[in-house]
Amino acid sequence: MSIADRLASFGVTIFSEMTALALEHDAINLGQGFPNWAGAEFVKDAAARSLVEGGSDQYPPSQGVPALRQAIADRYGPLLGRQVDPVGEVTITCGCTEALAASFLGLIDPGDEVILIEPFYDAYPVFVSMTGAVPRYVTLRPPGFGIDLEELRSTFSPNTRAIVVNNPHNPTGRVFTDEELAVIASLCVEYDVIAITDEVYEEMVYDGDHRRLATYEGMWERTLTLSSIGKTFSLTGWKVGWGIAPPALTAGLRAAHQFLTFTTPTPVQHGAVVAMGATAGFYEDLRSGYQKKRDLLADGLDAVGFQVHRPQGTYFMMAGFDGFGFDDDRAFCRHMVETTRVVAIPPSVFYHRPDDGGSLVRFAFCKDEEILTEALDRLSGLK
Numbered sequence: 001m002s003i004a005d006r007l008a009s010f011g012v013t014i015f016s017e018m019t020a021l022a023l024e025h026d027a028i029n030l031g032q033g034f035p036n037w038a039g040a041e042f043v044k045d046a047a048a049r050s051l052v053e054g055g056s057d058q059y060p061p062s063q064g065v066p067a068l069r070q071a072i073a074d075r076y077g078p079l080l081g082r083q084v085d086p087v088g089e090v091t092i093t094c095g096c097t098e099a100l101a102a103s104f105l106g107l108i109d110p111g112d113e114v115i116l117i118e119p120f121y122d123a124y125p126v127f128v129s130m131t132g133a134v135p136r137y138v139t140l141r142p143p144g145f146g147i148d149l150e151e152l153r154s155t156f157s158p159n160t161r162a163i164v165v166n167n168p169h170n171p172t173g174r175v176f177t178d179e180e181l182a183v184i185a186s187l188c189v190e191y192d193v194i195a196i197t198d199e200v201y202e203e204m205v206y207d208g209d210h211r212r213l214a215t216y217e218g219m220w221e222r223t224l225t226l227s228s229i230g231k232t233f234s235l236t237g238w239k240v241g242w243g244i245a246p247p248a249l250t251a252g253l254r255a256a257h258q259f260l261t262f263t264t265p266t267p268v269q270h271g272a273v274v275a276m277g278a279t280a281g282f283y284e285d286l287r288s289g290y291q292k293k294r295d296l297l298a299d300g301l302d303a304v305g306f307q308v309h310r311p312q313g314t315y316f317m318m319a320g321f322d323g324f325g326f327d328d329d330r331a332f333c334r335h336m337v338e339t340t341r342v343v344a345i346p347p348s349v350f351y352h353r354p355d356d357g358g359s360l361v362r363f364a365f366c367k368d369e370e371i372l373t374e375a376l377d378r379l380s381g382l383k
């Protein structure tokens with residue numbers, strides 16, 4: 001009795017592992033990315049009303065509560081520069097995670113090649129493996145973590161079926177440039193490739209602009225724009241996500257979604273309807289609040305002696321730890337929790353050659369400023 005081959009090599013996720021370590025050491029958890037504050041009140045109120053007033057106890061349609069699909073179509077139409085059809089082009093999923101899984105399982109066949117940009121979100125290679133696809137990698141390197149466009153070009157082949165583009169990018173905090181996205185787009189068109197974009201950090205951009213791959217020439221027809229309310233509304237536990245894609249790609253996503261989860265819980269979908277109506281001020285406050293936290297943590301880590309890669313987006317920050325006497329990220333993270341009671345993520349797990357990430361550590365800054373300040377105070381004991 002053992003785990004199936006397609007999953008056996010992946011073990012327990014680094015997020016579960018490091019959060020367990022944080023609890024064990026009563027440490028400040030700057031590892032797994034989740035806010036320490038309550039989620040957006042106006043969204044919670046709407047879900048609570050739907051729960052109490054009734055009408056949300058049974059299955060909604062598999063594609064999602066119609067009002068939510070309409071609200072998503074209304075919000076994203078202008079962002080994608082086109083009218084989005086809530087009936088044929090929007091699907092509600094169990095977080096962005098399920099939207100990703102359904103895109104893979106519904107649109108990619110065994111043996112197809114899938115390009116992953118690494119460091120990758122840890123679930124991507126698992127979806128590649130579950131699908132029976134073949135991963136190809138493009139590596140982002142510090143400083144800057146830009147895409148090497150020659151390397152990208154050489155990774156596309158006639159066997160390429162899809163590329164996964166997480167923008168803004170976890171864990172580097174990179175926001176891809178117009179040039180990078182334009183090259184990805186032109187290669188997708190040239191090789192007839194699907195783009196699966198993971199935009200869960202779309203509202204956390206501090207430097208530069210968030211550009212959507214689906215808006216590039218020839219890309220609407222071949223792009224799935226995936227996201228969720230988890231990060232933007234500080235509701236990571238709700239697992240309301242979605243995929244926006246033209247009917248042909250939506251058909252693939254839905255073919256898998258209807259059997260993976262069928263749907264996501266009804267009351268939280270009703271909460272998400274109201275989330276989609278958030279004001280411009282809400283998004284501005286979110287961005288400026290996170291920007292302050294980014295600067296606090298980046299300046300603080302710099303002062304402690306880390307080599308900080310200041311992120312342009314997301315709520316993650318990569319830093320080098322040269323000078324602390326460790327040459328392995330896992331050993332360093334373990335030392336850090338044991339001596340300072342601060343947890344971070346060893347990013348070597350986000351590379352297919354773990355050594356490529358072995359000299360970095362990832363911190364999350366989705367925490368109150370007092371917590372970040374206390375963490376920095378503790379980390380000053382590292383020297």
Ligand code: PMP
Nearest residue numbers: 095096097121170198228230241
């Ligand atoms: N993609 C990325 C890049 C993430 O960081 C996360 C965060 N957990 C997810 C997807 C998953 O999103 P969700 O919680 O909506 O499933």
Ligand code: GLN
Nearest residue numbers: 015016031032033034170
């Ligand atoms: N996305 C979060 C992170 O990167 C964690 C998500 C999870 O725990 N699965 O830290």
